[in-house]
Amino acid sequence: MSHATAPLIEVRDLGVRLNTSRGPAQAVRGVSFALRRGETLGLVGESGCGKSVTALALMGLLPDSAVVSGSVRLDGAELVGLSDSSYCKLRGNRISMIFQEPMTALNPMHTIGRQVAEPLRRHTGCSAASARKETIALLDRVGLPDAAKRVDAYPHQFSGGQRQRITIAMALACQPDVLIADEPTTALDVTIQGQILDLIADLVEERGMSMILISHDLGVIAENVQRMMVMYGGTVVESGATDAVFMRMGHPYTQGLFRARPRLGARKGTRLKTIAGTVPELADLPAGCTFADRCGIVEARCRVALPAAVGVGAGHDVRCLRTDVSMADAAGAVRV
């Protein structure tokens, strides 16, 4: 395989078992995907579907009690089962992560300059002076006004959007190959969300990074990634090129998410269509299809075993036994 086509990060049959208050439970099952350099992948699903757990598994940041199975390869090197000290050399250096809460993702006791410079000094071993220069350049690049002056300020002196810019600078300091953004704009004002997403998109393109963007918002996914995976109950229920998934939604859950999205300009008084029921607790995941309890076209056989993913188009897979029915309906579902 030539270098250009070899995947940068390849995940095969990733599984995570977590200790919950009600005993061990399978939080993530059978997640597989591959990303080449410069590609972007979206991960979408309601809260509690296992998106963050998947991301933390890739980062090696799950609690020690978690059991990770399957394989995660970064440039061909296996990460599952890697020692923490080896993982430390990768995190922030080759694979970075941005978190949901910019208000809490920074240490209140240290200046932002110090926190952004840290990964630089750690991984590149550069001097304090050059790290500082680089930090100011980075802060400037992520659009922090007056970066040179404010580099010695503390986190509480910045707004939420500014703090998210700072955490982005921190994540990108060492020019990582892979960026995982876990709901990077969920905690921000709507007006700022777009700016932050644009910034991330620009930086991803500028630096040729691969990105995994996590969101519960289909709109965010639609506009920002080439490929997407829809997660439900710890499994990927639908995956494919973003256009293809939106064009021909195959899974009843994807269709439900689409119908439930809030729309701008919706007529006043129109009620949001929500998906009936709630995301199941990890400990009560149904035996067969994880979506069975909320699915409108569920049949007895759906509850027997986890449905296999079936191809419904080029690189477009759906984990449902009744795609014939659901995709016949889909035309109606997608019409706005």
Add this chain to the structure above:
Amino acid sequence: MSAPLTVPADSAAIAPGASPATGFWRRALRHRSFVLGAALSLLVLGAALLSLVWTPWSAYDIDIASKLHPPSAAHWLGTDVFGRDIVSLLLVGARSTIMVGVIAVGIGLTFGVCLGLIAAARKGWTEELIMRMSDFTFAFPAVLSAIMLAAVVGPGMLTSITAIGIFQIPTFVRVTRGSANAVWAREFILAARAAGKGGFRITIEHVLPNILSILIVQATIQFALAILAEAALSYLGLGTQPPQPSWGRMLNDAQTLLFQSPMLAVYPGAAIAIAVLGLNLLGDGLRDLLDPRLARER
């Protein structure tokens, strides 16, 4: 596309100010228990420092001829059963008290904080082992461990300091581990780990600074406990040995003359009370001032 061309909408800065410490002293001077506690603690510290350069009389010279004098111009608070000047004894006693407190709390703080931080950082069986060990140590009160230690190496100031210090370790282990675990659960730790930091650096750079105020408050309160323990041990004859004056020792000496000269017991008792009260008020004040959230949890 490179640098953003438009100024982001969120560029409006939030009040630029200095570090979070701003205004600490202004608030401190308005805090009644902090001011009173600091004043009493400084009084004891001042007495100890003064004793290094000056005492009205020698605190060591025995002069049986002038024993049990009532307060006079020469001996402001009178003399004890050996004819030693009470004021001088109290001043030098403050020195022993502070020394014992500093060293014992130093021992407890050093070992306790290290073990607590390790427990929080390593989790698993390491944490379990450290916590069980500290439970075990906690089961032996300072007096008991001092008696055991004295049986082996003989009584003395060093024995009592060591015993008190060891007794303080578990308290610091618990406080450190509890607050460190709370810091470890915060998101900036995850972000720091995502940036490639290892457990040791996170502990030093992120956990320790965030629990420092809790440790300062705890150390102040433990200091008061150490003073009480030292007085108790000296009173029992296990601590500071004669002729070295100490407040506990003075209480012991006064015991036999309780009906004849009750004031002999009142002076060292009052000195101990002032020191303990001062440190406790100081600790409470610091708790309010350093972390308002802690005050509410009480």
